[in-house]
Amino acid sequence: MYLGQLIFLIVGCVMVAAAIRVVTSHRIFHAALWLIASFFCVAIVYMLLESPFMAGIQLFIYIGGIAVLTVVAIMVTKDAMSADSRTVSNGWSAAIVAISLFGVMAWTIVQLDLPTEPGMPVSGDSLPLLGAALVDPGGYLLPFEVVSVLLTVVLIGALFLGREH
């Protein structure tokens, strides 16, 4: 048993437990806090994958951005703040669907012939390569500019939806 495996198992268990609490806890605010916990565990898994930039993005966008917005949305909708507005309907059938889906996926993954060891070690300066590829016309220039348009649409659309009349 390697140390890395041990860390992975602990973090994975915490992540799954936190994710389950997200979809089942009775108070939505607690669900949001569990969501943050599971996002944080995903960041640790990225560190195990030697992608510190992705881990940073996970903290920066998911926790610092999306989770903050979710919490604020919970706080501005009074309905969601009280204890039992979070009603679960047809929980059993949903659980059966989710578990069988997981069974199919896990079975497929186990059947596949996947590598057990990563390829060559990550070189430290893959990040400048990513930056150069984002503005390279032969690389990801179009998605990069489209992201900017998307963000502008989000900015205008969201402020339009939420403006005071």
Add this chain to the structure above:
Amino acid sequence: MITGIPLSWFLILGAALFCIGVFGVLANRNLIVIMMSVELMLNAVVLNLVAFARFMEPARITGKAFAIIVYATAAAEAALGLALTVAIWRTENTVTIEEIDLLQG
């Protein structure tokens, strides 16, 4: 650091996260919780992307480029989804999906 963790472990973790998200979307009636479950599913997808990128082509940046573009889409989805949720809350005074009937004349 990564030594000894096979790729399949990461994929199974991602699958578990995805299925919990599916459960959340199917079982909950509160819009905000559904949004949170969708975020879990998207996160599982990005986890898979990063794991594949690390194991299959560590020297190239395709996986990372895909992952951050998925992040941008996820953020856009969350922002607009939550903006809609709050807008619905302000007109309908509810965030339970069965009580939302804006399209009924």
Add this chain to the structure above:
Amino acid sequence: MTDAWRGVLNVLLGAFAMAIFPLAAVIFLIWEARKVMARMQDRLGPTNAGTYAGPFALFQTFADAIKILTKELIIPTGADRGVFVMAPVLMVAVAIAVWAVIPLGPTGLQVVDLDIGAFYVVAISSLAPFSMIMAGWSSRNKYAEVGAFRAVSQIVGYEIPQVLSLLIPVMLSGSLSLQSIIRAQNVPYILVAPVAALVFFLASAAEVGRLPFELAEADSEIVAGFFTEYSGMMFGAFYLGEFINNLTASVIFSVLFLGGWRGPWVDQVPLLGIVWLMLKALLVFNVLVLFWAAMPRLRIDQVLAFNWKFLVPLGLAELLTVALVDKAMVTAGVTGGIERAAGLLAANLLLGLAVAGVLSQTSRSTRQRQSFRRPPVVHP
């Protein structure tokens, strides 16, 4: 295996030393800030009048810390106990966690020189608003909740100009590692991009949430904001975390724009790096203290307008200016370090002048619009 464990032990010892450093520095800084503010307000500040607390009452903060340890930790009825207790822990933990990548000196005086150091700082400090939200929500107190909301809209928003201006040192040095950013500063970046330094400083001042950006805990409006209900050491943890954040902001500013540990004789005596860094940080910190003593509190609309209508556009304009001017100079064949720095400085000064012109124009037109409603001043 023993070697590995010895390595872990070494790292742990280093981590403890590094984590204690901001705590110890803050104990001194609280005393210093109280003294400076007192002198500005024509008071004496902490003295030895009651009991002896060292020369110039230097150990007053220790006495306060011991006192606060013996106070009861009250959790109000109706509060969400788990979240309530977790909030101050998160506050201090996040404030200390940033110090993992801060280089106190040329070599060795750093826990780890992470290759994404600057991004690590930004990513970790984006967790900070959560402790405020958690405190505000779990207290079940209306003041606390108002404080949490103000914290969200203010502190979260000011991250944007902070990050935009942090990108400029990254761009100029071509690295995210704080150590490399310091080593690249043959000319301190405050002389290369003063507008970026200004934006970063103002955004940091708002991030740490003291006057004039003190809305989240405005004591004459909403008691103590998000930590109204906290008593004893839990209150102390918020106070401590806030002061550590102030110190961290000063240190990060010194690292990014003032050349960090660089100074005379550092190459011979690496330990001197701590002294230079701390002197620079103390300078920045004292400017913050002057803000606290001299500024009135802004209203929420003013704080938000200052961010979205001044700092964010200015940060964007500065980023564009620096990126384009520098690249144009390099393309035109100006590659010497000093020449590039001078060109960027000129571009920055032009941008600063343009912004000052626009601001004075706007304020004049605003004044003219208001003067319609006011009766004209009659000179006797």
Add this chain to the structure above:
Amino acid sequence: MIHPYAVVGLFLLVSVFFGIAPLALAWLFSPKKANPRKQQVYESGNPTFGETWIEFKAQYYLFGLAFLAFDVEAAFLFPWALAYNQLTLYAVLEAAIFLGILGIGLIYVWRKRWLEWM
């Protein structure tokens, strides 16, 4: 030699320890004499009335939305800024377009007065 990421992990643990330690010490030393009076919510001495977890002005939320758009933009700019020294003027212009599009969005919402506090 320990992996740098493991060092960061250890440092995070240490910082959580320093978050818990003062509270644990205080819990050891502090008196524990709770009574209902003491545990009342402090609202300037007035008895509290009504629900605390009330509906809040949705405008706080608007600024969060604006924040998220710029947050993602900043995250995209980090790798670009890191690669800046190797880029051509053309590539920098593309990033300027990227910034410009969002800047136009900001100017639009500014002119529409959706950023005003009401």
